[in-house]
Structures are given as C-alpha cells and as structure tokens.
Amino acid sequence: MxxxxxxxxxxxxxxxxxxxxxxxxxxxxxxxxxxxxxxxxxxxxxxxxxxxxxxxxxxxxxxxxxxxxxxxxxxxxxxxxxxxxxxxxxxxxxxxxxxxxxxxxxxxxxxxxxxxxxxxxxxxxxxxxxxHPSQALLDVYTITKEFARLGKPLAGAHLLLTGDLKYGRTVHSLIKLLSLYEPLRITLVSPPGLEMPPHLVDLVASRGHRIETRPNLAESFDDVDVIYATRIQRERFTAEMSESFAELTSDFVVDRDFLDRRCSPTTLVMHPLPRDSRPGANDLSTDLNGDPRLAIFRQTDNxxxxxxxxxxxxxxxxxxxxxxxxxx
Ligand code: CP
The missing domain is CATH 3.40.50.1370 (Aspartate/ornithine carbamoyltransferase)
Structure with missing residues (x-):
C-alpha cells in the first residue's frame, strides 16, 4: 500500500x-x-x-x-x-x-x-x-460483515447503486473497490443526467462483472442483495441544473413500500449518509428506521x-x- x-x-x-x-x-x-x-x-x-x-x-x-x-x-x-x-x-x-x-x-x-x-x-x-476512499473501505467492510452475518456468499451478489451516481464520490470509490472482488452483478439507477461516469462502467465491465442500468426503481428487484442509495448532491449543481432538477420526482426514493413490494426480505439497505430529510428530497426514507434491513447505522459504526x-x-x-x- x-x-x-x-x-x-x-x-x-x-x-x-x-x-x-x-x-x-x-x-x-x-x-x-x-x-x-x-x-x-x-x-x-x-x-x-x-x-x-x-x-x-x-x-x-x-x-x-x-x-x-x-x-x-x-x-x-x-x-x-x-x-x-x-x-x-x-x-x-x-x-x-x-x-x-x-x-x-x-x-x-x-x-x-x-x-x-x-x-x-x-x-x-x-x-x-x-x-472518498475510506468510505468505500468501510462500505466493503460492512458488506462483508453483513454477508457473513446472513450466511451469504459475496461472490455473485447483486448490488443496486442508486441516486446521484455522477457527483456521488462514495459510489465512485465503491464501484472501483467492488470491481476487485469475484464477479458481481451491479445495477445502476439514477435520474437522467446523474449517471455513473462511463469510464467507471467500462472499468467494472472489463473486470468481468455484469453491469446494467435501469431508468428508475419501478420494477422488481427481488434478487438484489444490497441497495446502496445516495443523496442527490445539489451543492455540486450549477444554477441551471438546480432549476432542471427542481422537479425531481419520487422515482428514486428507497422507502418501506419499495422494499416490501419490489425487493426480497433479506435485501440490505446502505447509504453513505447524510440522507437528505428536507421536503422534496429523494434518497432514503426515514420510514425504514428500526427496520433490520436498514444497515446504515451499522455502516457508520464500522x-x-x-x-x-x-x-x-x-x-x-x-x-x-x-x-x-x-x-x-
Ligand atoms: N459519508 C460521509 O462522508 O459523511 P459526512 O459528509 O458527514 O462526512
């Protein structure tokens, strides 16, 4: 090192x-x-x-x-x-x-x-x-601990990264670290204009992982093992972008309804935090507080x-x- x-x-x-x-x-x-x-x-x-x-x-x-x-x-x-x-x-x-x-x-x-x-x-x-390399390291540490707790193998796991994948530095570091692991399936879901940088998608694909994109969360993700949600990084927007993203819909919010209806009972939810609790924010709902699938505070402890x-x-x-x- x-x-x-x-x-x-x-x-x-x-x-x-x-x-x-x-x-x-x-x-x-x-x-x-x-x-x-x-x-x-x-x-x-x-x-x-x-x-x-x-x-x-x-x-x-x-x-x-x-x-x-x-x-x-x-x-x-x-x-x-x-x-x-x-x-x-x-x-x-x-x-x-x-x-x-x-x-x-x-x-x-x-x-x-x-x-x-x-x-x-x-x-x-x-x-x-x-x-944000130390965040990615603690995220991978959390994933390995949570998989060990659930008795699941990490190889072949399906991870869903959602939110602001363009400006979210935590997902940039995380996807590169995950690409060092045995082949994974990675699904990317972000609002238009906030997609994962193409060079990172290409890097992950070149290392033998299956990487796909979906337009929103309005479909079944019942084989997803980990949802990694991120905040829309509004502080990085230009004034023009702020206007065009003012009407962001709730298509990207991870909440109890989404988890219950579209995911499996063992799907873990992670987020680097902070989650945006202001009105109109679209990342991770507080209605999951207390739900054992919500790993965010075990993640911060790590x-x-x-x-x-x-x-x-x-x-x-x-x-x-x-x-x-x-x-x-
Ligand atoms: N995850 C993270 O970087 O949180 P802070 O911005 O609070 O340091």
Whole structure:
C-alpha cells in the first residue's frame, strides 16, 4: 500500500483484505472493551474545507482511540487559505506540525495536489465529486460483515447503486473497490443526467462483472442483495441544473413500500449518509428506521474500526497494537 490514501486506485484486493483484517482486530478498541496508547504523542491534522459529520468525527475518534491527539480546522474561514495561502504552502507547514493529515476539499484532485508537498501520510476525506476512499473501505467492510452475518456468499451478489451516481464520490470509490472482488452483478439507477461516469462502467465491465442500468426503481428487484442509495448532491449543481432538477420526482426514493413490494426480505439497505430529510428530497426514507434491513447505522459504526485500521497501517503501528492492548 502507498504512503498516502488518496484514491482506491492505489489498492489491490490483498490491500483491502489486509485492512479488513486489521479493522476486525480494532473492533474491541473501537467499542472501548480494550484500550491501546500505540499512537501516544502522535498528532492528526484534520482539515475539512467542506461540511462533514461522519468522516471528520470518526477519523478524529479513531485517532484518539489509538492514543493520539487531533487538531481540527473546519471551513476556509478559519484557515489562512482565506488569506490566499496555497495548498502547497499549507501542506508544507502542516507536515511540520502533525504526523498524519486527513483532508476534505471541494475540488477534485486537490487532496492529491496537497499530498505532493508533504512528507506525512495524507488521507483523502473527500475531494469534490472525485473520491472518498475510506468510505468505500468501510462500505466493503460492512458488506462483508453483513454477508457473513446472513450466511451469504459475496461472490455473485447483486448490488443496486442508486441516486446521484455522477457527483456521488462514495459510489465512485465503491464501484472501483467492488470491481476487485469475484464477479458481481451491479445495477445502476439514477435520474437522467446523474449517471455513473462511463469510464467507471467500462472499468467494472472489463473486470468481468455484469453491469446494467435501469431508468428508475419501478420494477422488481427481488434478487438484489444490497441497495446502496445516495443523496442527490445539489451543492455540486450549477444554477441551471438546480432549476432542471427542481422537479425531481419520487422515482428514486428507497422507502418501506419499495422494499416490501419490489425487493426480497433479506435485501440490505446502505447509504453513505447524510440522507437528505428536507421536503422534496429523494434518497432514503426515514420510514425504514428500526427496520433490520436498514444497515446504515451499522455502516457508520464500522467507520471507526476501518479508520483505525487505515491509521495503524499508514503509521506502521499495526504490529505493535496487540502487545499494547489493555483491558478497560
Ligand atoms: N459519508 C460521509 O462522508 O459523511 P459526512 O459528509 O458527514 O462526512
């Protein structure tokens, strides 16, 4: 695995399996049944120039669970980038202050540009519509755990990705990671204009997966094992697009009625979150709250052990953790 985690393109199947095995070992620490101080004295720079709840807080918590400390910057206003400082200078400076950096930025490619100027590991916490590699890793971790719980094989599974597949960075990273697995069936459903980028569809097909598109959710999906819904990323729309998408219908909403009528009783529902709860939003309905098929909060919980695994691996402490483990 490389020194940074900027894109899932840098990961092979062995890397993913290795990180999953480390995440499994992190579970007791993530749940505070065990304690380690293996990163004591280390400092994480958590630089978030775009809104976040899960990624920022869970990276922060993961670093603290390993015994480290965290410095947070949120928004451009409280960074000297507001005074015109470049990514290069910010990166050089931060590299002298901290031992690892997580960065989220609204521009695609910006986190990779930032990483070029620093010596410490940089993790892409989301770069505009580009990628979100740690989310994809925790998603794959969730899928493997849920399939093990249900006693289902992952090989040959049918996954339905729906919502904003054009601007949703989580699905860009996820579909590439899934393409490393044994042949899968992947169905894509998105509003017109928000389709998965063709180069990603071609990549998945070239690796031997069966990939199909459907215009909406108004048909039977009773052989689907996992629905991965995503939010329409309205913040990435131009003013013109906002107008044309103002009338988005409910054709893409995943709710209890859709699940009961069109899916199987064991179909899992995932979503990277946040789901949009504003009137007229069309992603994942709250009427599924409490339904065991809804895996979204098990998925968010899995963010901590997977992000601990990423830190342990990038900071080369994974082999020290077992020796350092203590009971609470
Ligand atoms: N899934 C995710 O990236 O959530 P946040 O935007 O809250 O970090």
């Amino acid at each position: 490389p020194a940074h985690l900027l894109s899932v393109d840098s990961l092979c199947r062995d890397d993913v399996d290795h990180l999953i095995r480390i995440a499994e070992r992190m579970e007791p620490i993530a749940q505070r049944r065990k304690v380690t101080r293996v990163l004591e004295g280390a400092v994480l720079g958590n630089l978030f120039f775009e809104a976040s709840t899960r990624t920022r807080i869970s990276f922060n918590a993961a670093f603290c669970r390993l015994g480290g400390s965290v410095c947070d910057t949120t928004g451009f206003t409280f960074s000297s980038m507001a005074k015109g400082e470049s990514l290069y200078d910010t990166s050089r400076v931060m590299g002298g202050y901290v031992d690892a950096i997580v960065m989220r930025h609204p521009e695609q490619g910006s986190v990779a540009e930032f990483a070029e100027a620093t010596q410490v590991p940089v993790i892409n916490g989301g770069d505009g519509p580009g990628e 963010g901590i052990p997977m992000r601990m695994a990423i830190f342990a691996h990038l900071l080369q402490v994974e082999d020290l953790i077992e020796k350092d483990l203590r009971d609470v």
